[in-house]
Amino acid sequence: MVKVVFEVNGRTIELDVEPNELLINTLRNRLGLTGTKYGCGIGECGACTVLVDGEPMLSCLLLTVDVNGKRVETVEGLTSERNPGVVQKAFMEEGAIQCGYCTPGFIVMAEYMRRRNVEPVDENIKEYLKGNLCRCTGYINIYKAVRKALKAR
Numbered sequence: 001m002v003k004v005v006f007e008v009n010g011r012t013i014e015l016d017v018e019p020n021e022l023l024i025n026t027l028r029n030r031l032g033l034t035g036t037k038y039g040c041g042i043g044e045c046g047a048c049t050v051l052v053d054g055e056p057m058l059s060c061l062l063l064t065v066d067v068n069g070k071r072v073e074t075v076e077g078l079t080s081e082r083n084p085g086v087v088q089k090a091f092m093e094e095g096a097i098q099c100g101y102c103t104p105g106f107i108v109m110a111e112y113m114r115r116r117n118v119e120p121v122d123e124n125i126k127e128y129l130k131g132n133l134c135r136c137t138g139y140i141n142i143y144k145a146v147r148k149a150l151k152a153r
């Protein structure tokens, strides 16, 4: 076992982990942060996206030991049932959610785009979201929601 200390959604976490433990399993199974979804497990779908030191990473491909000393943000840190943020609200208003399995990954990416002040044009939105797959919505409403969130500065 290896001791790791890292921050998750503003909380300092100290854990002993196996050297091969994946971040997604630490988040979901040990920290109860089940908002981050396990889709493909091979880096193809984006459902497991989290921010590590502000950059999007696929937690199904990342070892927990590799976030030692780093700052992790999951969808739980970016959304709130009582007080929804701009991105969360835009997704609800635009009907960008069906089964919801892909939604956390899209929300994390949309928040990342907002922080980078990405221009809300289709070309950018498609480029940033090309690693996130959705089997339900046909993407139109997701793109609308992201455009709305980017405009709402």
Ligand code: FES
Pocket: 037, 038, 039, 040, 041, 042, 043, 044, 045, 046, 047, 048, 049, 058, 059, 060, 061
């Ligand atoms: S579960 Fe990580 S990319 Fe699909």
Ligand code: FES
Pocket: 096, 097, 098, 099, 100, 101, 102, 103, 133, 134, 135, 136, 137
């Ligand atoms: S809403 Fe079902 S996979 Fe996207």
